[in-house]
Amino acid sequence: MKKSLSAQLSVTVVSLILGLALAAQFKNVQRVGGSVSLQRTQELTRQVQKLEQENEALEARIQEYERRIKEFENAVQSEDQSNRLIYEELERTRMLAGLVDVQGPGVVVTVNVKHVNEWGQDAIVQNVRYDDLLKLVNELNAAGAEAIAINDERIIATTEIRNAGDYIVINTNRYSSPFEIKAIGNPDTLEAALKLLGGVADDLGVYLQINIKRVDNIRIPKYRGTFQYKFAKPVQDTNARS
Amino acid sequence: MLLPIIGILVGIILGLTLPIHIPTAYSSYMSIAVLAALDSVFGGIRASLEQKFEPDAFISGFFGNAFLAAGLAYIGDRLDVPIYLAAIFAFGTRLFQNFAMIRRHLLNRWRERIRQ
Numbered sequence: 611m612k613k614s615l616s617a618q619l620s621v622t623v624v625s626l627i628l629g630l631a632l633a634a635q636f637k638n639v640q641r642v643g644g645s646v647s648l649q650r651t652q653e654l655t656r657q658v659q660k661l662e663q664e665n666e667a668l669e670a671r672i673q674e675y676e677r678r679i680k681e682f683e684n685a686v687q688s689e690d691q692s693n694r695l696i697y698e699e700l701e702r703t704r705m706l707a708g709l710v711d712v713q714g715p716g717v718v719v720t721v722n723v724k725h726v727n728e729w730g731q732d733a734i735v736q737n738v739r740y741d742d743l744l745k746l747v748n749e750l751n752a753a754g755a756e757a758i759a760i761n762d763e764r765i766i767a768t769t770e771i772r773n774a775g776d777y778i779v780i781n782t783n784r785y786s787s788p789f790e791i792k793a794i795g796n797p798d799t800l801e802a803a804l805k806l807l808g809g810v811a812d813d814l815g816v817y818l819q820i821n822i823k824r825v826d827n828i829r830i831p832k833y834r835g836t837f838q839y840k841f842a843k844p845v846q847d848t849n850a851r852s
Numbered sequence: 853m854l855l856p857i858i859g860i861l862v863g864i865i866l867g868l869t870l871p872i873h874i875p876t877a878y879s880s881y882m883s884i885a886v887l888a889a890l891d892s893v894f895g896g897i898r899a900s901l902e903q904k905f906e907p908d909a910f911i912s913g914f915f916g917n918a919f920l921a922a923g924l925a926y927i928g929d930r931l932d933v934p935i936y937l938a939a940i941f942a943f944g945t946r947l948f949q950n951f952a953m954i955r956r957h958l959l960n961r962w963r964e965r966i967r968q
Contacts, residue, residue, distance in 0.1 A: 617907040621896060622859040624914050628889045629863020634872045635886050638879050648934075729871050 708766040716794040735817040753803030755793040764833040797824040881922040888917035891943040894950040901957040
């Protein structure tokens, strides 16, 4: 069985291309994890839409309840002068808890992915991860920030910052880059704390694009969620220790 | 038979080592194209065993099938008709048929050798 050289060569070239395509596809599937069927996509889309609608309805209810609380407070305040002290204390506590919009001078830090040119292709070094944001928030708190918000999600005592798939969840809402961290405090101190030699900005700057800007007046919105204490109860007897 | 196998191996190694990335959106078309290409290669092996191999028909079939399959899948996606199923069905059936023929040819050859 003797074949001409050109036939052999053509088969070899075609096999080479087939091998290349096979390997490329194999790598792709490994990276992405195969394709998702159309039905499943549609089903998930419907679910997302339904949940979004439910979310909107619930948010409307929150606003309604907040309005009613305000009404009660106003009624109490006008009722008695001695209640005013209580009301003032309440306002102070709310500010501490992050339940009121606040404004003041501070810094705005934008965190975005860094693009590099790799093999002639545009690629990103690394996605923004939750611990990058935690480090920045931690540093800002250490530098005396009085209020912090990431993408207008107020950071409070129970705020979580965690990865969930391709997103980062903050106060149960999903976000992806770019992130904008607003912090109210002494702008000099805040900026200096971040820009410290070998500090957070230096560290994260290796693989992320970090931009720190001083702003004279920042507005930080209040926490939009609700609090529920199922397990924790205030201690009544101050002497009792366990 | 040796050169094509070497070709496939070299191709796979190159593909795994070189940073080739297919955008995720085109991954499904690529998979159909790969299936069509596999079918062509099996067809080529069968033809060569039957002494009917024609390089020009083989090469045009290889690229033509791959592009037609990927193109049909693309159009199907745009029109929301799963045409890629037809491609998978056609090429898959042919693949098994070709393999059966290849098997038979090889078995016949083996039997003849034993008889001698």
